[in-house]
Amino acid sequence: MEPAILPDILALILALSLAAYVLFGGADFGGGVWDLFAFGPRKQRQRDVISHSIAPIWEANHVWLILAIVLTFTCFPPAFARLGTVLHIPLSLMLVGIVLRGSAFIFRSYDSQEVRAQRRWGRIFAIASLVTPLLLGISIGAVASGRVVENPGGDFAARFVHPWLTPFSFSIGLLALTTFAFLAAVFLTMETTDAELVEDFRGMALFAGVAVFGAALLSLSLAPGQAPLMQEGLVASAWALPFHILTGVAAVVVLAGLWLRKFRLARIAVGVQVLCIVGGWALAQYPYVVPPDLTIAGSAAPDVTLRLVVGILAVGGVILLPSLFYLFRVFKSGPADRPERPARGHFNG
Amino acid sequence: MPDLLAARSQMAVSLGFHILFAVVGIGMPVLMIVAERRWQKTGDAVYLELARRWAKGTAILFAVGAVSGTVLSFELGLLWPSFMKFAGAIIGMPFSLEGFAFFTEAIFLGIYLYGWDRISRRAHLLAGIMVAVSGAASGVFVVIANAWMNSPTGFDMIRGAAVNVDPIAGMLNPMAFQQTLHMTLAAYAATGFAVAGIHAFLLLFDKENAFHRRALAIALLVGGPAAVLQPLSGHHSAQVVAEYQPAKLASMESHFVTGRHAPILLGGWPDMDARRVRFAIPIPGALSLLAFNDPDALVKGLDRFPRRDWPHVPTVHIAFQLMVALGTYLALVALWGGWLAMRRHDHGSHRWFLRALALAAPMGFIAIEAGWTVTEVGRQPWVVYGVLRTADAVTPMPGLIVPFLSFTLLYCFLGIIVVWLLYNQIIRSPRPTEWSRRYSPTSSR
Numbered sequence: 180m181e182p183a184i185l186p187d188i189l190a191l192i193l194a195l196s197l198a199a200y201v202l203f204g205g206a207d208f209g210g211g212v213w214d215l216f217a218f219g220p221r222k223q224r225q226r227d228v229i230s231h232s233i234a235p236i237w238e239a240n241h242v243w244l245i246l247a248i249v250l251t252f253t254c255f256p257p258a259f260a261r262l263g264t265v266l267h268i269p270l271s272l273m274l275v276g277i278v279l280r281g282s283a284f285i286f287r288s289y290d291s292q293e294v295r296a297q298r299r300w301g302r303i304f305a306i307a308s309l310v311t312p313l314l315l316g317i318s319i320g321a322v323a324s325g326r327v328v329e330n331p332g333g334d335f336a337a338r339f340v341h342p343w344l345t346p347f348s349f350s351i352g353l354l355a356l357t358t359f360a361f362l363a364a365v366f367l368t369m370e371t372t373d374a375e376l377v378e379d380f381r382g383m384a385l386f387a388g389v390a391v392f393g394a395a396l397l398s399l400s401l402a403p404g405q406a407p408l409m410q411e412g413l414v415a416s417a418w419a420l421p422f423h424i425l426t427g428v429a430a431v432v433v434l435a436g437l438w439l440r441k442f443r444l445a446r447i448a449v450g451v452q453v454l455c456i457v458g459g460w461a462l463a464q465y466p467y468v469v470p471p472d473l474t475i476a477g478s479a480a481p482d483v484t485l486r487l488v489v490g491i492l493a494v495g496g497v498i499l500l501p502s503l504f505y506l507f508r509v510f511k512s513g514p515a516d517r518p519e520r521p522a523r524g525h526f527n528g
Numbered sequence: 529m530p531d532l533l534a535a536r537s538q539m540a541v542s543l544g545f546h547i548l549f550a551v552v553g554i555g556m557p558v559l560m561i562v563a564e565r566r567w568q569k570t571g572d573a574v575y576l577e578l579a580r581r582w583a584k585g586t587a588i589l590f591a592v593g594a595v596s597g598t599v600l601s602f603e604l605g606l607l608w609p610s611f612m613k614f615a616g617a618i619i620g621m622p623f624s625l626e627g628f629a630f631f632t633e634a635i636f637l638g639i640y641l642y643g644w645d646r647i648s649r650r651a652h653l654l655a656g657i658m659v660a661v662s663g664a665a666s667g668v669f670v671v672i673a674n675a676w677m678n679s680p681t682g683f684d685m686i687r688g689a690a691v692n693v694d695p696i697a698g699m700l701n702p703m704a705f706q707q708t709l710h711m712t713l714a715a716y717a718a719t720g721f722a723v724a725g726i727h728a729f730l731l732l733f734d735k736e737n738a739f740h741r742r743a744l745a746i747a748l749l750v751g752g753p754a755a756v757l758q759p760l761s762g763h764h765s766a767q768v769v770a771e772y773q774p775a776k777l778a779s780m781e782s783h784f785v786t787g788r789h790a791p792i793l794l795g796g797w798p799d800m801d802a803r804r805v806r807f808a809i810p811i812p813g814a815l816s817l818l819a820f821n822d823p824d825a826l827v828k829g830l831d832r833f834p835r836r837d838w839p840h841v842p843t844v845h846i847a848f849q850l851m852v853a854l855g856t857y858l859a860l861v862a863l864w865g866g867w868l869a870m871r872r873h874d875h876g877s878h879r880w881f882l883r884a885l886a887l888a889a890p891m892g893f894i895a896i897e898a899g900w901t902v903t904e905v906g907r908q909p910w911v912v913y914g915v916l917r918t919a920d921a922v923t924p925m926p927g928l929i930v931p932f933l934s935f936t937l938l939y940c941f942l943g944i945i946v947v948w949l950l951y952n953q954i955i956r957s958p959r960p961t962e963w964s965r966r967y968s969p970t971s972s973r
């Protein structure tokens with residue numbers, strides 16, 4: 180393998196695992212958002228479908244984030260050190276969110292089914308599901324805006340707050356939140372056989388689709404002043420136009436699919452759309468891992484390490500991908516609330 | 529509180545919290561698959577109920593393990609950026625392998641917990657086996673990374689940077705084998721005895737309950753052999769530590785002065801300034817014998833090391849003694865159980881044995897915390913032994929006491945909830961009264 184492209188390959192894999200996290204883990208967070216905004220007479224049933232569809236898979240989906248972290252510190256150690264230092268505050272807060280989301284979800288499933296207990300855990304679960312994507316987006320926005328730099332001379336605010344506390348970062352936070360909610364609602368339309376609930380989720384999806392559009396416009400309008408690299412990549416570069424067209428087409432297909440109740444189509448198109456958003460960010464940022472100074476080649480670990488990681492990924496993938504496929508086939512080949520589904524783990528025979 | 533101390537404390541709290549759940553994630557799947565297999569073979573529904581009840585508990589504990597593990601992966605960068613910058617390329621290997629192990633574990637746990645009625649019996653048992661194997665593998669890989677911090681290999685230091693990196697050599701470091709062996713045994717011993725202890729305690733009040741009797745038998749089967757092997761593996765660990773980290777060994781034993789025919793000191797309080805140990809009972813020559821297989825071997829004392837390279841001796845010494853004491857107790861109880869089994873005694877009716885087991889319930893976990901204290905505090909002041917000082921690895925971020933206290937509070941809160949839920953929903957909840965009536969002594973083993 181040509182050594183010079185090795186770091187690029189790993190950067191690509193890193194971007195892919197983040198994309199997978201957004202696609203799968205993101206949808207689980209989005210489910211929590213809809214738990215918070217469940218509405219109307221079928222509130223409780225909406226929440227049940229959400230909970231049943233997340234339960235068996237969220238932990239596996241969550242590992243995509245861990246994979247991304249491990250790839251970062253193994254393949255681009257200086258970038259990991261930089262992110263941990265400069266983004267200490269938003270990342271720590273995000274961790275609190277991750278901890279509360281996961282544990283409140285499981286506590287809700289196993290605590291007494293009495294309404295008060297359910298409400299309490301449900302609320303923590305939902306709020307954490309709302310805050311965590313915001314903070315993830317803020318951190319990504321900070322990286323994209325090229326402000327994550329070491330500044331040993333600066334005061335506390337200059338070093339640890341200003342890099343991420345910007346309107347642009349927050350707009351990316353909003354984009355992440357709305358995208359996750361959008362994904363979740365689109366996926367949820369296929370998780371139930373109950374026609375009324377399908378309509379509810381369809382409404383949520385259409386609403387979230389519009390919100391994603393708004394958040395994306397906001398980020399794009401803030402980019403010129405605050406994220407020059409994104410501006411250049413997403414507006415001025417040669418690949419920008421075809422890319423925007425692809426993203427736009429995908430977005431229109433999702434909305435059309437929802438409108439016409441072609442949910443399978445909408446589900447595929449939303450995947451494409453989200454891949455485009457993450458891919459656009461990654462491409463605009465190329466060749467940097469952490470702009471403006473840490474390049475992919477410049478911060479890459481030695482070739483031996485990279486080569487071994489590629490080997491592990493290849494071998495691991497052979498075990499992992501069929502297993503993941505199996506997981507989704509067992510739980511996602513039909514609606515999550517199909518009637519023969521027994522109550523959690525109870526002994527019934 | 530100085531920032532370095534806050535960072536160390538946050539790391540210690542996070543790891544000390546995570547390890548409890550990680551250990552359950554390694555041990556419980558084995559218990560569940562044994563119970564499920566017995567159900568499939570005998571058709572005895574009590575076993576199925578056991579497997580399901582255990583699976584419920586494991587689901588809660590696994591989720592908390594997963595989120596606290598996520599916190600740890602980030603904390604490596606949030607608290608120790610320079611360490612990761614230095615070590616990432618070398619120890620990324622075991623962490624990447626661990627990532628895959630997590631993935632398989634999480635996938636098959638999802639299938640196991642929620643797939644009871646969606647897949648065939650065989651597929652279900654197989655999913656359980658996958659969880660058990662990948663759980664053990666995650667533990668092994670992450671401990672290999674830790675062993676590298678104790679005995680770093682696979683690179684050359686040139687002007688403060690690692691060059692000639694060889695991640696495979698890093699994984700095959702001299703401490704890797706004994707640490708992973710000792711940790712894996714510890715996981716089975718601790719989980720086995722905790723489960724056995726709980727069911728033994730319940731049997732004291734409800735002695736005819738077939739449910740608890742069968743649970744006890746399975747838990748002892750998993751925990752007992754591991755507990756017997758643990759002192760042997762620990763002895764081997766100590767010998768490797770003596771060779772590669774003499775300052776840690778000297779602190780474990782409070783061995784201040786280099787000398788031959790070195791004693792083991794039972795108990796006592798080491799005084800770092802006076803350089804001696806008060807109130808200890810010495811066993812002459814025992815340390816030389818245990819560490820180097822020769823009662824007259826020379827054992828390096830702390831006097832061979834500058835004071836700034838000493839760990840906090842009393843912490844290491846007391847933690848070590850605690851682990852060994854608990855380990856001895858567990859091994860003896862396990863041997864007693866084996867002896868009872870050989871004489872065809874019924875474990876579930878031997879009240880003194882049940883009492884001894886109930887007492888042992890928390891001991892494996894306490895020993896694990898103590899053992900990690902020995903390993904980690906004993907490595908100080910180094911984060912990578914002999915290469916990188918903890919003080920040079922810490923983040924420049926000030927005010928670290930805030931995240932330390934926040935995460936500590938968060939974990940206290942979670943800990944309380946988990947215990948409360950396990951008690952209310954798993955241990956106490958729907959009493960399987962019908963099992964008590966179906967009790968028959970011969971089939972309980």
Ligand code: HDD
Nearest residue numbers: 707711714759762763765766852855856895896899900903
């Ligand atoms: C059930 C838990 C348990 C029990 C019963 C024991 N240990 Fe242990 N011990 C651990 C759980 C543990 C541990 C928590 O798993 C450690 C921490 C790091 C490691 O690899 O294992 C450990 C570390 C550890 C170390 C330090 C290794 C290092 O620094 O790398 C030594 C020397 C021993 N043990 C020795 C013993 C002896 C002589 C025991 C005799 C009874 C014993 N252990 C029982």
Ligand code: HEM
Nearest residue numbers: 549550553590593594597598600601630634663666667670
């Ligand atoms: C710096 C140290 C550590 C880090 C960074 C770490 C990281 C993690 C992460 C990210 C997870 C979550 C995986 C998931 O989502 O399923 C996890 C779970 C787990 N970890 Fe750790 N871990 C550390 C220490 C340990 C140690 C010392 C052990 C065991 C001996 C261990 C064993 C496990 C196991 C078995 C799991 C599976 C989940 C469970 O059963 O709770 N980890 N760890």
Ligand code: HEM
Nearest residue numbers: 536539540543544547670671673674900904905910911918
């Ligand atoms: C889960 C079992 C573990 C426990 C209970 C544990 C416990 C501790 C404790 C008590 C400290 C603080 C030591 C001190 O500063 O005096 C510490 C520090 C640390 N541990 Fe561990 N540890 C565990 C496993 C690991 C593993 C598997 C790794 C990495 C691969 C690791 C990496 C670190 C690091 C980087 C520090 C901070 C630097 C230092 O204080 O040396 N630990 N741990």
